[in-house]
Amino acid sequence: MMSAVDDKPTPSREGASSAFTLGPLVAGPPCCTPQTHISIKSVTLSYGRIPAIRDVSLDIYKGCITALIGPSGCGKTSLLSCLNRLTDLIPGCHVEGRIAIDGQDITTPDLDVQRLRRRVGMIFQKPSPFPLSIWRNLEMPLREHGVTRRDELEFRIEKALADVGLWAEVKDRLGSAALTLSGGQQQRLCIARALTLEPSTLLMDEPCSALDPLSSAVVEDLIQSLKGQYTVVIVTHNLAQARRIANYAAFFWVKERAGTLVEFDQCRTLFDQPRHELTAAYVKGLQG
Amino acid sequence: MSRTARDTCLLLGLSVAAIVASGILLLIILFLSTEAWPVFSQVGLLKFAFDEAWYPTEGAFDLKPMLVASFAMSMLSIMLAAPLGIASAVFCRFYAPPVVRRAYQWIIILLAGIPSVVLGLWGLTVIVPLILMLAPPGASLLAGSLVLALMIVPTVALTTQAALASIPQFYWVGAAALGLSREGTLLGVALPAVRSSIFAGIMLAMARALGETMAVLMVSGNVVQLPTSLFDPVRTLTANIALEMAYATGDHRSALFVSGLALTVLVFILAWVARRSGGQVVHA
Numbered sequence: 001m002m003s004a005v006d007d008k009p010t011p012s013r014e015g016a017s018s019a020f021t022l023g024p025l026v027a028g029p030p031c032c033t034p035q036t037h038i039s040i041k042s043v044t045l046s047y048g049r050i051p052a053i054r055d056v057s058l059d060i061y062k063g064c065i066t067a068l069i070g071p072s073g074c075g076k077t078s079l080l081s082c083l084n085r086l087t088d089l090i091p092g093c094h095v096e097g098r099i100a101i102d103g104q105d106i107t108t109p110d111l112d113v114q115r116l117r118r119r120v121g122m123i124f125q126k127p128s129p130f131p132l133s134i135w136r137n138l139e140m141p142l143r144e145h146g147v148t149r150r151d152e153l154e155f156r157i158e159k160a161l162a163d164v165g166l167w168a169e170v171k172d173r174l175g176s177a178a179l180t181l182s183g184g185q186q187q188r189l190c191i192a193r194a195l196t197l198e199p200s201t202l203l204m205d206e207p208c209s210a211l212d213p214l215s216s217a218v219v220e221d222l223i224q225s226l227k228g229q230y231t232v233v234i235v236t237h238n239l240a241q242a243r244r245i246a247n248y249a250a251f252f253w254v255k256e257r258a259g260t261l262v263e264f265d266q267c268r269t270l271f272d273q274p275r276h277e278l279t280a281a282y283v284k285g286l287q288g
Numbered sequence: 289m290s291r292t293a294r295d296t297c298l299l300l301g302l303s304v305a306a307i308v309a310s311g312i313l314l315l316i317i318l319f320l321s322t323e324a325w326p327v328f329s330q331v332g333l334l335k336f337a338f339d340e341a342w343y344p345t346e347g348a349f350d351l352k353p354m355l356v357a358s359f360a361m362s363m364l365s366i367m368l369a370a371p372l373g374i375a376s377a378v379f380c381r382f383y384a385p386p387v388v389r390r391a392y393q394w395i396i397i398l399l400a401g402i403p404s405v406v407l408g409l410w411g412l413t414v415i416v417p418l419i420l421m422l423a424p425p426g427a428s429l430l431a432g433s434l435v436l437a438l439m440i441v442p443t444v445a446l447t448t449q450a451a452l453a454s455i456p457q458f459y460w461v462g463a464a465a466l467g468l469s470r471e472g473t474l475l476g477v478a479l480p481a482v483r484s485s486i487f488a489g490i491m492l493a494m495a496r497a498l499g500e501t502m503a504v505l506m507v508s509g510n511v512v513q514l515p516t517s518l519f520d521p522v523r524t525l526t527a528n529i530a531l532e533m534a535y536a537t538g539d540h541r542s543a544l545f546v547s548g549l550a551l552t553v554l555v556f557i558l559a560w561v562a563r564r565s566g567g568q569v570v571h572a
Contacts, residue, residue, distance in 0.1 A: 089464055117467035128462040131481045144472040193466065 184215020
């Protein structure tokens, strides 16, 4: 099992999260007072009239990795999509309740969703680089968000690629097609692409499940290295992975045909001393 | 009939159909070549490009003006039709409300179905007089290009629409998750993703423009000359064959087959380029 004990406090680009460090990942009181970054209050999400998530309230802490676990169809991905308003793209999808990021309500209709999605990046299960060159994949979103100075572009792209450990692998072939990269490299490119926009939060929807075990391990290490600098919310079906990398875990279950939050706690506590019997059964692999 | 016997019959039937279809094509090329051969062997290839004029009954076989006319006309028409076709496909797919989109799609399909002679008729009675007001004689390179453009817009529009529709959903979602605007997604992701399919569509449209005969013959004036302006009347290779075949004999007839062969080869090249670029796998 990987240890997070030697996680160094990573210096942040901007002052906001620089005071934040993480202690060892053991059960017990956290090393520092958790600071709420994303506050989810009584969120109910329905497709048409059918609720997919019912009355979920959850605080996601700054700089931590929070894993959303639970059986398929319990609304984990739907909840994730609420956090960057990707739910807007689904016809008939309706979200009630309040979600605030850094104290700002993001459920209001007049919100600038493009700015929101710049602050809240998302990584999907299937690596989705665009059919462009590696460089264009990173440059295009930056330009779209108004970064046009050549030196600034180069700085951000090199930094993001270095952060995901791709710089050494691709620096000599930035002009070649992104789809020629391996699956794991593509996924890291997608993470780099999100990082170039300097988000505060990263949403990850089973980022490793489409990768081979070796690439998966590399991406997992990468996600761990993001801890402290970014708030990460990760949906995963791989319980061992959740246990290895997450500081906090939220367990969802389907009740009355809609996903609900059963238990939320520090990851180790949730796995080792679950309070709820559904959680206990699930983490032991007996159900779901 | 047993299962294997039925399989054999099916295989036999399919093979025969495939051999007949491809065989006919080969026979056509063979036929064109043998018909073209007499004049080819006598005057040689260079004479078709560098002779002083096109007086086929007197042994002057300069195809250059017609080659240039054909090429210029199809290029001009594609330059008009490609932006129009691509823009209309993009509008249909991303901006049009559903009612408009359906109506527009119908119009495009209907436009593709108008017989070329009818378009020629329309060109002759509407376009040519309009151009005549600008510069005589009206029947010209420009008139031919305009009518051709109208004819090939549907090809470009429909191939572009099909290409845009083939873009996998996760590109759109991925682009949205990066906070890209609709314009940004369109110009940064969607069009680059399908650029080779769009290019293939343009090549096919160009092949169609090169091969078109009737409408072009009706509106472009049919004077054998190298055009110096858009308003000059020109004669394309296709029009030349259609006009002269009825009375041509001997070397003249053979020379017309040479131009037919040249046209076929050109269209083959375009189709091959289209296939090469359209066959590229753009999405993994």
